[in-house]
Amino acid sequence: DWTMGAYKEEAIRIIREQVGDKQVICGLSGGVDSSVAAVLIHEAIGDQLTCVFVDHGLLRLNEADEVVTMFRDNYNIPLIHADESELFLGELDGVSDPETKRKIIGRLFIDVFQKYANQIEGAEFLAQGTLYPDVIESVSFSGGPSVTIKSHHNVGGLPEKMGLKLVEPLRELFKDEVRALGHELGLPASFIGRHPFPGPGLAIRCPGEITREKLEILRKADAVYIDQIRKHGLYDDIWQAFVAILPVRTVGVMGDGRTYDFACALRAVNSVDGMTADYYPFSHEFLGETATRIINEVKGINRVTYDITSKPPGTIEWE
Numbered sequence: 001d002w003t004m005g006a007y008k009e010e011a012i013r014i015i016r017e018q019v020g021d022k023q024v025i026c027g028l029s030g031g032v033d034s035s036v037a038a039v040l041i042h043e044a045i046g047d048q049l050t051c052v053f054v055d056h057g058l059l060r061l062n063e064a065d066e067v068v069t070m071f072r073d074n075y076n077i078p079l080i081h082a083d084e085s086e087l088f089l090g091e092l093d094g095v096s097d098p099e100t101k102r103k104i105i106g107r108l109f110i111d112v113f114q115k116y117a118n119q120i121e122g123a124e125f126l127a128q129g130t131l132y133p134d135v136i137e138s139v140s141f142s143g144g145p146s147v148t149i150k151s152h153h154n155v156g157g158l159p160e161k162m163g164l165k166l167v168e169p170l171r172e173l174f175k176d177e178v179r180a181l182g183h184e185l186g187l188p189a190s191f192i193g194r195h196p197f198p199g200p201g202l203a204i205r206c207p208g209e210i211t212r213e214k215l216e217i218l219r220k221a222d223a224v225y226i227d228q229i230r231k232h233g234l235y236d237d238i239w240q241a242f243v244a245i246l247p248v249r250t251v252g253v254m255g256d257g258r259t260y261d262f263a264c265a266l267r268a269v270n271s272v273d274g275m276t277a278d279y280y281p282f283s284h285e286f287l288g289e290t291a292t293r294i295i296n297e298v299k300g301i302n303r304v305t306y307d308i309t310s311k312p313p314g315t316i317e318w319e
């Protein structure tokens with residue numbers, strides 16, 4: 001794409017001009033936006049960029065390893081892997097209220113990010129993968145009456161608090177343009193096309209108390225579900241898909257024994273911007289096969305349900 005090629009060159013020129021010979025910190029979530037921002041900035045200023053990847057212990061199966069391998073080994077981008085899962089899971093222990101969970105995660109995220117960022121000597125800039133719709137939303141929502149449905153997890157206010165200037169090379173782009181830029185930068189298509197994943201991670205897919213046991217079961221069930229979706233060639237047709245583990249055990253029968261295990265819910269939606277969404281119309285064959293696979297392959301789950309709520313009135317995530 002020649003326009004994206006030109007955009008990339010211009011963006012690199014602007015980053016170099018803004019940053020000079022100073023150090024830049026970038027918070028990496030593993031999502032498309034922050035990844036594209038990091039690779040672009042690295043192409044512009046090389047090792048003046050250090051990425052901080054906060055691992056809150058609420059990531060999907062193998063996700064932390066994949067992020068670290070891709071950025072540190074494939075792109076040679078200096079990366080701090082802040083494995084703080086003990087801290088996050090410790091503070092979340094026994095907490096079941098959804099807003100309390102989000103607030104705990106948001107607060108710890110900022111503390112942890114700041115702690116690691118302070119170790120990077122001479123940092124003057126903080127890079128963020130802010131997109132154009134984020135810019136618009138924060139402007140049009142400010143001042144007006146607002147109803148907070150869910151506290152969103154972001155690092156707002158952090159740059160001022162840390163005395164850092166912002167580098168936001170994606171500010172003029174929409175999501176599809178960020179994907180095109182990622183492609184231009186050589187990021188793998190499988191990575192660019194990934195479904196969105198929320199900042200609070202699996203915490204909001206585990207209604208009720210979060211335990212290590214439930215997280216482990218959830219990771220396995222989610223991996224089987226996504227594998228099924230890929231095998232049926234549906235991944236790119238769906239905007240977002242995931243499993244939620246329910247805070248209830250139900251009775252089942254397997255072989256000649258009784259089971260008493262967790263129930264889970266499959267979620268899949270189509271959406272343009274996440275503001276509204278329709279549940280995805282899987283075939284009964286697909287749903288039946290997936291339920292059988294999850295129950296056979298994931299110890300700890302003996303019942304699978306499919307969430308057919310659209311947004312509104314439901315939200316995409318369960319919390």
Ligand code: XMP
Pocket residue numbers: 150151152153196197198199200240274275311314315316317318319
């Ligand atoms: P809901 O559940 O509000 O989600 O319908 C809409 C979209 O936003 C994602 N989401 C989040 N993303 N931080 C994020 O970065 C968050 O705190 C957060 N909460 C929800 C959700 O995955 C869906 O794509």
